Amino acid sequence: xxxxxxxxxxxxxxxxxxxxxxLSGFTLGELAMKAQWHMPANLKRAKGWVGVLLEFHxxxxxxxxxxxxxxxxxxxxKTIPVNAQGRALETTFVCVAPLTGNxxxxxxxxxxxxxxxxxLWIPVEGERQIPLAERRVGTPLLWSPxxxxxxxxxxxxxxxMDLIVLGNVESIRAHHGEILQLRPKAANGxxxxxxxxxxxxxxxxxxxxxxxxxxFTNKLLSRYFFI
DNA sequence: TCCTGATCATTG
DNA sequence: CAATGATCAGGA
Numbered sequence: 001x002x003x004x005x006x007x008x009x010x011x012x013x014x015x016x017x018x019x020x021x022x023l024s025g026f027t028l029g030e031l032a033m034k035a036q037w038h039m040p041a042n043l044k045r046a047k048g049w050v051g052v053l054l055e056f057h058x059x060x061x062x063x064x065x066x067x068x069x070x071x072x073x074x075x076x077x078k079t080i081p082v083n084a085q086g087r088a089l090e091t092t093f094v095c096v097a098p099l100t101g102n103x104x105x106x107x108x109x110x111x112x113x114x115x116x117x118x119x120l121w122i123p124v125e126g127e128r129q130i131p132l133a134e135r136r137v138g139t140p141l142l143w144s145p146x147x148x149x150x151x152x153x154x155x156x157x158x159x160x161m162d163l164i165v166l167g168n169v170e171s172i173r174a175h176h177g178e179i180l181q182l183r184p185k186a187a188n189g190x191x192x193x194x195x196x197x198x199x200x201x202x203x204x205x206x207x208x209x210x211x212x213x214x215x216f217t218n219k220l221l222s223r224y225f226f227i
Numbered sequence: 228t229c230c231t232g233a234t235c236a237t238t239g
Numbered sequence: 240c241a242a243t244g245a246t247c248a249g250g251a
Contacts (some may be wrong), residue, residue, distance in 0.1 A: 218248025
């Protein structure tokens with residue numbers, strides 16, 4: 001994507017929050033024009049477009065590094081499509097699930113916990129009846145899990161990781177977990193990655209990712225008003 | 228209507 | 240291929 005606007009580096013999370021607040025109320029069409037980006041008609045062939053557009057406006061480094069979007073200030077950015085009531089329309093992808101090399105991996109130092117330790121949520125209107133260019137950005141929310149939320153995340157993560165380590169990855173369905181779920185995260189059904197089989201042998205399986213279920217993200221968002 | 232499994236684009 | 244950004248869409 002062309003990059004004609006330079007956004008200065010961020011000092012701290014308050015500055016990031018202010019910058020995000022300044023985007024609320026704008027439509028995606030306005031933000032695309034400001035960035036001089038091409039507007040796709042819909043997201044069918046551009047599923048991550050909204051997230052990358054907001055990253056650009058907030059000064060996140062684009063790329064595919066497995067770290068927080070704003071690693072220097074310890075913040076992960078998540079755009080979340082919402083309906084007119086401010087309720088999540090989709091689950092939220094968190095990170096790829098490690099399917100091998102998990103001996104000794106513990107919650108305290110896992111990738112998922114790090115990613116979710118501090119999240120800037122930006123709701124964006126996502127109903128398909130609204131043309132993409134007319135969808136508005138909502139009020140951002142800076143969030144860290146409280147004790148109860150962290151326990152829920154940890155319980156689900158540990159249950160899912162146990163299944164992965166013990167060779168049961170292929171028996172995990174999306175309904176496992178109260179607030180976290182493990183689902184395919186792949187380019188297509190032919191993608192394969194290494195994992196552990198039932199007899200401890202090496203198998204090839206579809207890459208998986210951790211996702212936050214909508215019931216959980218809705219609890220976070222419901223405490224705030226949308227626009 | 229909603230959820231689960233499938234899929235799309237891009238970068239390193 | 241694996242990571243990033245996610246949403247699509249058929250079947251329950």
